[in-house]
Structure formats: structure tokens, C-alpha cells
Amino acid sequence: MDTSTQLYDYEATGWKRGLYDDIKHTFRAPIVNWIFRTTMANHPEFVRHMWGQIKPAFETRQFGRVSIEYRDAVLSAVESERDLPVYRREDVDVSPAEYAELRRQLATFDVVAPRLAVLFELVDRALSGQPVGTAPVDTPLATEPLEPSLDRDRGAPPTLAAFDDPPAGLAETVESIQSFHGIDEGLPSVHRCLAQWPGYLERSWGDIDPALRDDAFADGCSDAREIVEGYVESLPYEPQLGTDVLSSRGLDEDAIEDLTALFREFNLGAIETVVPSIHVFADTLRVVGERDVR
Template identity: 45%
Template sequence: MSIDVSKQVYESEATGWQRGLYDDLKTTFHAPVVNWFFRTLMANQPAFFRYAWGQLKPAFETRAFAQYEVTYRDTVLSILEDDHALPQYTPSAVGVSPAEFREAHGQLATLDTMAPRLAFVFELLDTALSGEQIGSSPSEEWAATAPFPTLDRQQSRSVTMIPFEDVPDSLADTVTAIREYHGFDSGLPTIYRSLAQWPSLLDTMWDDLESVLESTAFEAACVSSWSHAEAHVSSLPYTPRLAPADLREIDLTDDDVAALQGLADQFRHGPVETVLPAVTLYANVLGASGPRNGIQ
């Protein structure tokens, strides 16, 4: 048994407790979007998702998580800035209007907020569903249990995307290069389907940043970002009960658990390993990055 990742419950379709959970997720994540991963869980394993969100939510509400988010972003960008002169774009430089630039900026700000959260979720679920210990080195610091602070964020917007089959022909070579680089056999990640709404922007970004993404510095940034997510999973003061034995206690079958293990492995160890750090890079060059310091 495997999970059908093409089957989703979209926000517009969610009702009752499902709509409430989506609203809670967006509020907790400080981002007006429900990621494809969560929509897939809702469609395929709603009982698991409802239970898992109750286990996961407290992890996002501490000051330590804010520190994790800020450090994640700075980890990626500091490594790249030490090795590359990263561009900073204006509307005229990428061939879009000021209004289009603002929209792209807002959507990238949202995706930049999501990136460290998704990295944490994928790391935690893969660890838990593999039967490995979460919170193996719980932090004793004040921040570990203190509330999440107010962060000075860029103004975010809901993320809109072009269906893969509707991506303009003018982007064919760029899309082929993107898929080959990240290792996608089909489809295109959210970040690129969003940017494809402005073909000249995506073309310019890819032309300028392809060499950065292929560099040893970006490889190091990816390793460091995932190591940072792993360290935060290890430091959790509250331990979500998401091991296979815990899931069997809520009446999930062995087939259900195996399907969830496969999904978690796919999202933790697949192309997303390079996609999430790339989101941080794309947001930075458009001036849409969230905070990189200021949390003590």
C-alpha cells in the first residue's frame, strides 16, 4: 500500500474539523498556505493527520523554534554569501511590473517562512516513523519552553501556481534543467510553479543562480540546513508520540504505517533535500527573506 500523492484535499474543499485544522496550521506556521504534503495527508490519512497535528503543534510554538527558524535561514545564506556574490533584483532587472514584483515578493516570503518548518516536519516524521527517538537530547534552556516571539516578517501572500501542464513553452528549457537538477521525474515543485507565473523572472533567476545551486557551497548549505533540522528534533522538550507503536494504538494498520513511512522517506530524502534550501536562496535575491538574527 502506498499513498497517492496526486490525491489532495484543497483548502476550498475542506469543511468542518478539516477546515479548522487547516486554519490552525496556517496560523501556527505564520503563512497563508497549506502545503501539498499536508493536503495529501488529509486526503489519504485524515485520522493520522488529525492525531499527528495535535502531537506536532506544540513544537512550533516555542521561542526555541523561532531560534531554529532564524538560524536555518542564516545557515543557508551565510554559507552561500561566503562563496558567491548573490544578486539582488529590481522589477526592471527581471522584466516584470512593480505590481507583479510585489506579488512574486509576497509569495516568496510565504514560501521562505514555510521552508524551515517543512524541513523540521519532514525530519521529525521520518525519524519518528522509523522508530528512532525524538527529543533524545532535550534542551534545558529557557527558550525551549518559552512562547514563540513576534518576528519582523516580510509581508506574505497566498501562493498561486501554474498547473505543470500549463507552464509556458518559453520556459521548456529552464523547466527541463530545473527538473534534472533537483531530480524530479515528473511535475515541478511549488516554488517553480509559483515563479513560472512570471516567465522572465524565473528565466533570469535560473540563469543567474544555476551555477550557485550546482556549487559545493550550496551542497554544504543543504547538509548544514538538514543537520540543523535534525538537531532541533533532537532538542525538543516535548516528545510527540508518532512512533509506529503509537500509531497502532490509534487503530492504524500495519499497511497504513508502512504507507506513511514511505511518504515520510520520500519527502525527507528525495528532491526536497535541495528544493527547500533553494527556496531560501530565491527569497533572498528577491528581498523576501525573513529574519536571520535578533532572537537571543
């Protein structure tokens, strides 16, 4: 796969445009993440089939509970060791309009983070023949619809700083972020977004970096992952993404291997710490979503 190629939201037409709109509606966030854009550019028929198979996993009350538990697992672990900072507008040297936009865009990532965690785990397992839906739970939550209000309408479409020309003074911060997450080059989308407000990213990373290096954060990531794994195993159905099914959809062996490797990399690579850390950033601006399972 050429992962440098993407089909952006504004370029999508026909059924691809409709599918992108459905992703945004289902994820309850005004964003089509990179994993969808690059996979659509390379293997659109796979995305059409995959989305139809996995979409129900994000539409139940059980998923809503998982998304809340995931967020709380990370933050409760971190808070057990440290008090996270909270930044007012004056603390990060931005205008009132910039501060409001920063908070809205970061809220979008906070919404999407648990959804990405489930997406990567679910598709990775389904492509590689690992257990999915092997221990369905007998509870109405497993099949009842997701509450209409949960995470709905609390973000803004993210924009990203160009990584090849990072804002002046962020070089050391960028290097530290890459080092912590084990990234050889580039930055994840959340950090490229926050880099639009250098004063915030530099200060927040300097303050939360020690917390992310604590054993407590590692424990929180582990707890959050267990929540996701348990959910994927408890699904009341099994998405059909096996080799035989994909072959019947026109994907050859090389394409299936590429897709399997891509989702495995995202499920077990740097994203294991990047996605949970989004909630830590969000807490510093008080744009974290629900944490209490009622």
C-alpha cells in the same frame, strides 16, 4: 497512498477546516502545504493525531531561533563563494503589481521553508522509531512561546502555474530545475509558483544555478540539516507516532508503511535541496526573513 488526491483548503469542512486554519496560524503563512493536503485526503485521522503531536515543536522560542539559523546557514554558505543577484522590477519584465505579488508569494515560501524542514525530519523520525527528544536542552528557550512578530504577516497566498502547460520559453529552465534536484517529472510548488512570472524564473534560475551547484551550497544544506536534526533531538517531549499508537487510532499496517515511506521520501529526497534553495530565490528579491539570532 494516492498522492494525486488532495483535500484543498477551500474544500475542507468541520474539524478539517479548523485544523487547516491552525496549520496556517502556527506556520505563520497563508498556505497549507501539499504534504498536509494529500495526507489529509488519504488518512485524515492520521493528520488529526499527528498535528496534535507535533504542533508544539513550532511554537517555541527555540524553534524561532532554529528557523533563523537554518535560513542563515544556507545563505551564508552561498555568499561565501558568490554575490547573489538582486532584481528590480525592470530586470524581470513585470508590471509593478506583478512584481509586488511575486515578492509577497515568494516571501510565503521563505517563511514556510524552515518549518517544512523540521516537519519532515520530525515526522520521519517519529514514524520510523529514530531519536526524537533524546537530548532535551535545559534552557527557557525550549519551552518559552515563539515571539509573536517573527515571520508573521509577511506573505501572500501562493498561486501556481499549471505544469502541464508551462509558459512558453520555460522548457529549458524546467528541464534544468528537474535535472538539478533529481526530479523525474513535475515541479515543486515553489517553482510552479515562480513560473507565473516566466521572466523572473528564467533569469533567476540562469543566474543562481551555478551557485546551487557549488560545494558551498551543498555545505550550507548540510549545515542547515544539522541544525534541524539537533533541534528535533533536543525537543522537550517525544511525539507519539509509533506503530502501536497509530494502530490504536485505526490505521492498519499498510497505511502506516505508506505514511512512513512518504515522509522518508520527503525528508531524504529532492526536498533536501529544494527547501534550502527557496532562501536563495528569496534573497534575489530581498524578501528573506530574519538571519540574525539576537
